[in-house]
Each structure stands twice: as structure tokens, then as C-alpha cells.
Amino acid sequence: MSAITLKSYEDRLRTHPSPLARRLLKIITDKQTNLCVSLDVQTKDELLRLADTLGPYVCVFKTHVDTVEDFTYESVIVPLVELSKRHNFLIFEDRKFADIGSTVRSQYTSGVFKIAQWAHITNAHALPGPGIIDGLFAGTKNINEERGLLLLAEMSSAGSLATGDYTDKTVDIARKNTFFTFGFIAQTRLGSPNEDFIIMTPGVGLDDKGDSLGQQYRTVDDVISGGSDIIIVGRGIFAKGRDPITESKRYRDAGWKAYTARVK
Numbered sequence: 591m592s593a594i595t596l597k598s599y600e601d602r603l604r605t606h607p608s609p610l611a612r613r614l615l616k617i618i619t620d621k622q623t624n625l626c627v628s629l630d631v632q633t634k635d636e637l638l639r640l641a642d643t644l645g646p647y648v649c650v651f652k653t654h655v656d657t658v659e660d661f662t663y664e665s666v667i668v669p670l671v672e673l674s675k676r677h678n679f680l681i682f683e684d685r686k687f688a689d690i691g692s693t694v695r696s697q698y699t700s701g702v703f704k705i706a707q708w709a710h711i712t713n714a715h716a717l718p719g720p721g722i723i724d725g726l727f728a729g730t731k732n733i734n735e736e737r738g739l740l741l742l743a744e745m746s747s748a749g750s751l752a753t754g755d756y757t758d759k760t761v762d763i764a765r766k767n768t769f770f771t772f773g774f775i776a777q778t779r780l781g782s783p784n785e786d787f788i789i790m791t792p793g794v795g796l797d798d799k800g801d802s803l804g805q806q807y808r809t810v811d812d813v814i815s816g817g818s819d820i821i822i823v824g825r826g827i828f829a830k831g832r833d834p835i836t837e838s839k840r841y842r843d844a845g846w847k848a849y850t851a852r853v854k
């Protein structure tokens with residue numbers, strides 16, 4: 591893939607249509623990190639410990655709170671939000687909504703997790719059509735802080751059906767509300783050159799090629815030179831035998847170096 595030239599994060603934060611994206615671009619610029627760590631752990635102690643120790647190196651922490659076995663709102667979300675303020679990172683609940691607007695609105699705002707209350711970012715499949723964005727956006731009505739949505743336009747897993755026409759139509763759907771839908775989970779740069787979607791890319795690993803369940807990894811250089819804005823890394827940082835602090839610094843440095851080369 592040929593290298594893509596894009597404006598700096600700092601230039602983009604002045605003009606981005608989404609308040610959440612402007613806040614995110616400011617954090618990236620101030621902390622000089624385009625690393626999102628995927629906190630895929632099963633206990634609240636591990637989640638909070640990692641959020642505290644790795645907080646300085648990331649712009650975003652991505653969570654799957656439904657996999658935390660001892661989850662309670664008070665013991666997980668309250669301290670996590672506190673840590674997000676202390677270390678200046680955003681929280682991204684990787685919920686991958688995929689239902690009709692009315693249902694996703696309830697899933698986003700209610701139940702045990704009340705995602706809209708605390709997750710600055712969440713994501714959704716475009717499969718149900720534009721009503722899914724309307725439903726989620728309606729869920730932000732009484733929230734007095736920036737909220738943003740990413741659509742899954744492409745996936746990292748082998749055999750993904752989110753390609754070609756599906757990806758193009760996902761971009762079209764995102765265009766209907768760029769105040770809220772600020773970007774994509776994707777593997778490539780999407781949107782036209784005069785648009786500014788934030789691309790967050792999972793399936794990033796410097797030491798592995800994939801796992802036994804279909805995950806596929808690309809290098810940091812490959813992903814950022816291809817026009818992605820933020821790398822999402824999970825097991826590259828946490829897998830057994832790896833030191834999360836050492837690996838976070840390594841991915842942060844690699845991500846920033848690749849970005850600096852891109853904006854030159």
C-alpha cells in the first residue's frame with residue numbers, strides 16, 4: 591500500500607466536525623500518543639490496575655465490560671472514569687451494537703452497564719441501516735459531555751464480510767451525522783480527501799501474525815502509513831510473558847514515529 595499524506599492531528603483538531611473527535615485529537619497531540627490499548631481482561635482489579643499503570647501512554651482505553659466477571663457499576667465504572675480524568679484518556683466501550691434504533695437506544699442507555707453514561711466512544715455495525723445511528727444518538731440526549739460513535743466499516747478477522755460495497759455504504763451512512771459519527775473501525779483510510787473521519791485500527795501486532803480464531807495482525811508502520819489514525823493493541827501488550835509497560839511504550843513509540851513520518 592502506498593503511503594498516505596494527511597494533515598497533523600493538531601491541524602485537524604481545529605476543524606473537525608465532531609466535538610468528541612476534537613477532544614480526542616487534543617489528547618493525542620498533548621500526550622503524543624496514538625495508541626489505544628484494548629483492555630480485554632476478566633477481573634476489575636486487573637482492568638483498573640492496567641488503566642492506572644498504562645494510562646500515561648495511551649489516548650484511549652478500549653473495554654469489553656461484559657467480559658468482566660466481577661462487574662458492578664460502582665466498583666468498575668466509577669474508578670475507571672476517575673482514572674480517565676487523572677491520566678487524560680478517553681474510554682471506548684467496544685459494544686458493536688447491531689440492532690434496530692429503538693433497541694440499541696435502550697442497550698446504550700440502560701441495563702447494568704449504562705454505556706452512554708461513561709463511554710466517550712462506542713461502536714456499531716452499519717448492517718441495520720441508518721436507524722442504528724439515530725437510535726444511539728437519541729441515547730446521548732441527556733448526557734452533558736461529548737460522545738462519539740465509530741462504525742465498523744472493515745474488520746481485521748479472516749473472511750470478514752465487511753468489504754467492498756458494504757464498506758462504501760457504511761461510509762455513506764456515517765456521512766449523515768458527522769457530529770456524532772466521527773470515524774470508523776477500519777483497516778484502510780476511508781472517506782474522500784475533503785472529509786475527516788478518524789480511523790481506528792485493530793489487528794495490530796509487532797510479534798505475531800494472528801491467532802487460532804481468525805485474528806490477523808499487521809505492523810504499526812503498515813497501518814499508520816496506510817492512513818489509520820489510531821492503533822488498537824490488545825494481546826501484543828498483555829499476552830503471557832509480556833511486560834505491559836514495556837510493550838505499551840514500544841507501541842506508543844512505533845505509532846508516533848510512523849505518524850511523524852506520514853505528516854512530513
Ligand code: S5P
Binds near residue numbers: 630825
Ligand atoms: O475488526 C476488528 C474490530 C475490533 S473492535 N477486530 C478486532 O480485533 N477488534 C477488537 O480489537 C477485538 O474485539 C479485540 O478487543 C481487539 C483486538 O485484540 P488483540 O488482542 O487481537 O490485539
